[in-house]
Amino acid sequence: MKTYAKHMLAAAVSAAAVLTQATPAMAQGTGDWPSKPITIVVPYAPGGFADTRVRLIASKLEPRLKQPVVVENKAGAGGVVGTTFIARANPDGYTLGTGNLAPMSVNPSLMQSIPYDPLKDLAPVILIENSPLVLSVNKSVQAGNLTELIALARSEPGKLTFGSSGVGGAHHLSGEMFAEQAHIDLTHVPYKGGNLAATDLMGGHITMMFEMGYSALPAIKGDKVRPIAVTSARRISVLPDVPTMVEAGLPGYESYNWQGIVAPAGTPRPIIDRLNAELNAVLKDPEVAKAIEDTGSQAGGGTPEQFAAFIQSETAKWAQVIKEAKITPQ
Numbered sequence: 001m002k003t004y005a006k007h008m009l010a011a012a013v014s015a016a017a018v019l020t021q022a023t024p025a026m027a028q029g030t031g032d033w034p035s036k037p038i039t040i041v042v043p044y045a046p047g048g049f050a051d052t053r054v055r056l057i058a059s060k061l062e063p064r065l066k067q068p069v070v071v072e073n074k075a076g077a078g079g080v081v082g083t084t085f086i087a088r089a090n091p092d093g094y095t096l097g098t099g100n101l102a103p104m105s106v107n108p109s110l111m112q113s114i115p116y117d118p119l120k121d122l123a124p125v126i127l128i129e130n131s132p133l134v135l136s137v138n139k140s141v142q143a144g145n146l147t148e149l150i151a152l153a154r155s156e157p158g159k160l161t162f163g164s165s166g167v168g169g170a171h172h173l174s175g176e177m178f179a180e181q182a183h184i185d186l187t188h189v190p191y192k193g194g195n196l197a198a199t200d201l202m203g204g205h206i207t208m209m210f211e212m213g214y215s216a217l218p219a220i221k222g223d224k225v226r227p228i229a230v231t232s233a234r235r236i237s238v239l240p241d242v243p244t245m246v247e248a249g250l251p252g253y254e255s256y257n258w259q260g261i262v263a264p265a266g267t268p269r270p271i272i273d274r275l276n277a278e279l280n281a282v283l284k285d286p287e288v289a290k291a292i293e294d295t296g297s298q299a300g301g302g303t304p305e306q307f308a309a310f311i312q313s314e315t316a317k318w319a320q321v322i323k324e325a326k327i328t329p330q
Helices: 004-022 049-065 077-088 101-110 146-155 170-182 194-202 213-221 269-283 286-294 304-325
Strands: 038-042 069-073 095-100 122-138 161-164 187-190 208-212 225-230 256-264 298-301
Touching (some): 038 049, 038 077, 049 069, 049 122, 049 256, 049 269, 049 286, 077 095, 077 101, 077 256, 095 101, 095 122, 101 170, 122 170, 122 213, 122 304, 161 170, 161 194, 170 187, 170 304, 194 208, 194 213, 208 213, 213 225, 256 269, 269 298, 269 304
Parallel strands (some): 038 069, 038 095, 161 208
Antiparallel strands (some): 095 256, 122 208, 122 256, 122 298
16 A cells, blocks of 8 residues: 555554553563463454464463463454453453454444554554465456456456455455555455355356455365465465465555454563563464464464554554545444
């Protein structure tokens, strides 16, 4: 996006300040922490992608902290219910949560109001993973690459359709950003779930879809859809022959469905640092690394400040897309 570099610079400059404000008890040590079980709240239903990944992370974190790490699901309102619970929890290091794309960086612009401020009420701990999406088209579409797809869209404004799992999700926003950056007119077709959209893509009822890598793989391997590009900065190992959007001809395009670990604001900084160190080690565990790679995702890691900067840059990026595309919740 035209202002993306500016957003990244501003985010990097202010990230450390935001994190410090979110953790005022920095002078405290970890003491006997943890001395009891830790809960990680997932703001989505059990069995989904976010839930499955966090349960694996929790199982690896337990022996490192020498305490049970319990995963608790609090779904509702696009992640708002669970994220609100995390933000309002006691900042003692015993209640953590996942910070996900929608509740952290999309909902503040998409929804008229939410009962928490992601940048003030939550302390970033670590980015767990970035999950690129795959842009695929129905096999009947007369476009073998991104340049041809853009040309086709320009020749038939509004005729080409893209499906999504609903308004405001990664599938939808990726499509809107594609239309904006490529200067094309696409028609959004929202479904009540990504599987329904993927089925209609294979059936030829919609033209294209930005789909999570792990979901897109079976149809691609079964030669039921044609992959055009992936939305990450680098190619993904499970689809090594599929170019990135940038390689395919759209400079600056990057889109992920991501998640990390956050804590309530005010959680002592020594606890944040201990969690960050342990989770960085967990992400290097061979089983965890393989699970992330096998689903087409890319492992995160890094410092709390880097995660804070990432959240801020994502918030600015999607706010611009939501504004320019005039997206409203449904």
